[in-house]
Amino acid sequence: MMENAIGRTVPSQVEGYGQAKPFNGAFQTLPDMLRQAPAVKMRKPADSKLVDSLEEVFRRIPVKDGMTLSFHHHFRNGDGVLNMVVATAARLSIKDLNIAISSVFPVHAPLVEHIKNGVVTGLDTNYMSGPVADAISRGVLSRPVIMRTHGGRARAIECGQLKIDVAFIAAPAADDYGNLNGVMGPAACGSLGYAIPDAEYAEHVVAVTDYLCEYPLSPASISQTRVDYVVKVDVIGDPKGIVSGSTKVTKDPVGLKIAQTAANVVRAAGLIKEGLSFQTGAGGAALATAHFIGKMMEQAGVTASFAMGGITSYMVDMLNRGLLRKITDVQDFDLEAVHSIGANPNHIEVSAGEYANPFNSGCIVNKLDTVFLGATEIDADFNVNVTTGSNGLIMGGSGGHSDAAAGAKLTLIVANLLRGRLPTVVDKVLTVTTPGETVDVLVTERGIAVNPRRKDLLEKMIAAGLPVRNILDLKQEAEKIAGIPGKIKTSDRVVAIVEYRDGTIIDVVRQVTD
């Protein structure tokens, strides 16, 4: 074990992961490798890629014990493909698989049994919630899970740390030669952005579709040049499962107050200007912030160059009303967004690498003016936890949180001072997901706190008359209301490695012993 640059004790060696580098600051670790180089393949003109069943694909590749199989999460809680593929592996008595899926949802509960049976012995993901997350937190997996950021996963694939043997792409539309998109078919999910690095760098690529189209399918988010097999199944997923929580502006008065304050912070920072760019999540508070920013833009007569993030009908509406000139979209959170990306040329699909990979010639988060992000905890150093909950169990993960925070000129954490009966502002967060150096302002219903690294911002906030407070004051106020939270009991055993976007270890999650 060793201590990293933000004082977290992290391992120097992890089983199934190899040498671990400690986190050393958001932009201190530079790439020193070549791009991943899979074996070159060939197809003769008469060859067919259509295969009758997943079993047959497993035999042709062949899938073997110990391989890494990858998946994308565009269907979120409606995904049918991961369970289908792992069940096939179990039927064929394959063991010791490493599952690399960009996010894990409650629908993936069958993974727990496959872990217990030894079919699956490794997990690599950017976010997890539900039964798998609970079971992992309680130690069901002998090796630690690798938790990455959305940009970090694209980096790990492109830079060869996450070597994928077989990528299974849930493809809402496919032709018989492997051109794929997410905008057509009964299970259209919109952007296929998270699957694009997998298709580019996996040794074998399998498209699993329920909607086979005439060749050549267009648009093609993933090209025939990277797809080896196409399997038609009955149903790849339930598009209703892609909807993520609220996609409407909150009506909660506290949430609205925080959102209005957040918008005021953006204005005070001088960012309500022609060509503004921002990222927002899909929650009601984040959308409310976008709503107030939209109102300010209308008043100022300015247009945003682009908005990024998981896309909802609210963002689509801003695009259609001319408040946004472009949407760059790595994932869609509702069916209006799915429709828009298929129909509006200014609603652009981007890959996970384009979105947020820190190790390429420049990703989109680098061009963000501002981002509004949530937190389950934030500490005096502005470190943010969105990985573990108040009970110590894993209930999330970075996703794009750390990526957008690192890229944007102004990163806001928008959070109620209390979540339930617990303070959001704490001495030390249980798990650091996003380092404080990439967080600029905490916005709560009881005032805002500016990261001391941003003296420039502090002056602007004070000049604008915003309710600026020291973050420790906010912590004390929260504790006065809710008391000091008890320490969560964990064992020494590490159940998850929290990898920063650059591939260094920013923290670990330890097994809960309640």
Place this chain on the structure above:
Amino acid sequence: MMENAIGRTVPSQVEGYGQAKPFNGAFQTLPDMLRQAPAVKMRKPADSKLVDSLEEVFRRIPVKDGMTLSFHHHFRNGDGVLNMVVATAARLSIKDLNIAISSVFPVHAPLVEHIKNGVVTGLDTNYMSGPVADAISRGVLSRPVIMRTHGGRARAIECGQLKIDVAFIAAPAADDYGNLNGVMGPAACGSLGYAIPDAEYAEHVVAVTDYLCEYPLSPASISQTRVDYVVKVDVIGDPKGIVSGSTKVTKDPVGLKIAQTAANVVRAAGLIKEGLSFQTGAGGAALATAHFIGKMMEQAGVTASFAMGGITSYMVDMLNRGLLRKITDVQDFDLEAVHSIGANPNHIEVSAGEYANPFNSGCIVNKLDTVFLGATEIDADFNVNVTTGSNGLIMGGSGGHSDAAAGAKLTLIVANLLRGRLPTVVDKVLTVTTPGETVDVLVTERGIAVNPRRKDLLEKMIAAGLPVRNILDLKQEAEKIAGIPGKIKTSDRVVAIVEYRDGTIIDVVRQVTD
């Protein structure tokens, strides 16, 4: 030297190229390598990619003696970027550059002086015509030129045989962070397909543009994640130079007769059917063949799934009339095609790798039913020469000729029996560009000849009452009219290596000594 599978004497070792494999049949050489792996890069959020001048780009990279600089040929004879970049190298006293450009045109004449001065000592291209081709043929370059196919160049880049130090992308539209397309701006050229492998695998990528757009530019044919520098110059090229010869159906009665016969061959082969796919070039005779095929499709009430190739207004018209469902476009040959690819979602940009790279999970030529190609010579084994002219000088090259011939189910060579006063059908072609095993039928104004490998086709042609003749009869008839051509005098010195699409050596071009 050694003899390859079609009896051509080729070198086993070539300076600046390394070990050479002899051609061994169109699908006999399998890939045995990993994909090219350039060094991983990083950009911090505040970094700018805008650079004031090419000189400054040269200094930042830095460009050094002996490097390989790459270019694309979408501007054809209107390209301004190659000359600009090489002149910069000359001003900075850089020597010994290897120039990898997908095709060389008369506009590139200044290269000859740069070769004489030692600024350029290597050339790697798929096609060349004009002063550079003449000078090369007469021995101006001490190392042999590497002549590839369009698909072979994509393969050589992706598989690491053509390692590019710096790719210079002439970008009709660019934003400040390196998103590029060819469909906007004063010098719009349409598809950027040939530049896509360069951008993906070069160690450094420079966009040279005369039209800087707001971020994020969309559509983006090349992504910001691969572009390191953006340089704004006054003019990148003359879009009038992209027009390639005739883009209208021929009016020559002999040409029309050949075209009608070619269409009859396609029908006799059973390919005038729903979902047909074909590739055609831009010449008047090729377009006339497409014209007659279109008429047959209308009569039969069928629609083509797609057409491929260098795209002209004639193909665009077929798309707009509903005869084609899609166009897959690697290059545009006139401004109507440039407009269409920017406006019609069924007119699809594809990369050179998607078009024709034989070493990936499947390229588009594999899905072609038929292709109509030209020839300057064809021999008794159906080997075709489109590389050297009647005087032995280089005046072309494969481009996509060998690729489409290998991929299509039915490859037609459409040619007058005589070109000028010389027979087109000869004993042995001077240079083999495309191997006879991938050529099915020769169509001339005096009859057709079917490759003996295709007994199935021969029966169909006879059954359809087509004027089938032995290829040797056609040769004798041509010789009766024009006499037996004299042998072209060449020295032993090899001035160009003709590489087949799979990376093997199919032939060489020797220095002309007239």
